[in-house]
Amino acid sequence: MTDTFAVVTVTYSSGDYLHNFLRTLPAASTQTPQVIIADNGSTDGAPEQAEADHENVTLVHTGGNIGYGGAVNRGVAEIDADVEFILVANPDVEWSPGAIDELLAAAKRWPRAASLGPLITEPDGTVYPSARRVPDLISGTGHAVLGAVWKSNPWTVAYRNDDADLTERPVGWLSGSCLLLRRSAFDNIGGFDSRYFMFMEDVDLGDRLGRSGWLNVFVPTASVMHAKSHSVSKHPEKMIPAHHASAYRFNADRNPGPLRAPLRLALRAGLAVRSKIAVAAAQREQRAADDRA
Incomplete structure (x- = not known):
């Protein structure tokens, strides 16, 4: 070898x-x-x-x-x-x-x-x-909020x-x-x-x-x-929250200290809401696919 x-x-x-x-x-x-x-x-x-x-x-x-x-x-x-x-x-x-x-x-x-x-x-x-x-925090937030509904937004295009x-x-x-x-x-x-x-x-x-x-x-x-996401697509209720938790960790690590605590709190709350919406949407798609099958 x-x-x-x-x-x-x-x-x-x-x-x-x-x-x-x-x-x-x-x-x-x-x-x-x-x-x-x-x-x-x-x-x-x-x-x-x-x-x-x-x-x-x-x-x-x-x-x-x-x-x-x-x-x-x-x-x-x-x-x-x-x-x-x-x-x-x-x-x-x-x-x-x-x-x-x-x-x-x-x-x-x-x-x-x-x-x-x-x-x-x-x-x-x-x-x-x-x-x-x-x-960065601005481009990441723009991509997270708009990426699924406006794929050509400037933040998603720049990030990808x-x-x-x-x-x-x-x-x-x-x-x-x-x-x-x-x-x-x-x-x-x-x-x-x-x-x-x-x-x-x-x-x-x-x-x-x-x-x-x-x-x-x-x-x-x-x-x-x-053949990406073969595990993710099967368990969106676990994988999507994990993705959002990682996004928070990445941004929180790069925005430390007490002065940025309000920013981190707002980021955590926003990602938690987005995670719930994304899980619900993925589960609806799963049910629709099951119905078609």
Whole structure:
């Protein structure tokens, strides 16, 4: 197995997604990496089967559902410190040929790049906006309030970076669904912030890397397909509040101190209301889909 990079993925009853992840991985690089599966409590047997079927796969039980970032940190801890790069990816990613080698080549071109992310497509071929700006309080609020009802509003367009060309370039942050990380930079900032159970941990990571003088680089010549949100869509009553809680944490961390306490209180109240509205809307859509079925 290679000493250049290793792969970490986090599972939670990921089923066939994990099978396809491992099936398509060999074509993504000429090297054979160590793969760490950090399992957050699967009950489907898929992680155990993957370890049995693949010599380069190691299964690590995290001891419970500790969240995405915490599980990644647990997986990274299993990898020898001499391994230069860690490829973090969701188990519902499918790899395009040469994708990882393209990211590694870009890492040589950008020696100050701490994270590098590929072009991410959805199953229907739609390009997912995975390379974005770090939101500030104003743009983040505008996107949160108007994004669902006015998709072309200026705050959402700026946050999603929709107008940007598909060119290799530094960005504010990259989607944690597939991310090549320079191990030295990742360790230097303490890895993912495990306080984020789910969502926004990649925004926080990219922002902290940038504040530490590193770059986050989008590499569209590498591509993967991501069957995103297969867990989120099944449990909106849990996932949507988790998303809003992470949004509050991100903004509260960047607006500390007693003088900004009223701002944080207003932000918490506004996000709580928005979360309830979003859950109700998602549940209505679920019921309508069930009725059609």
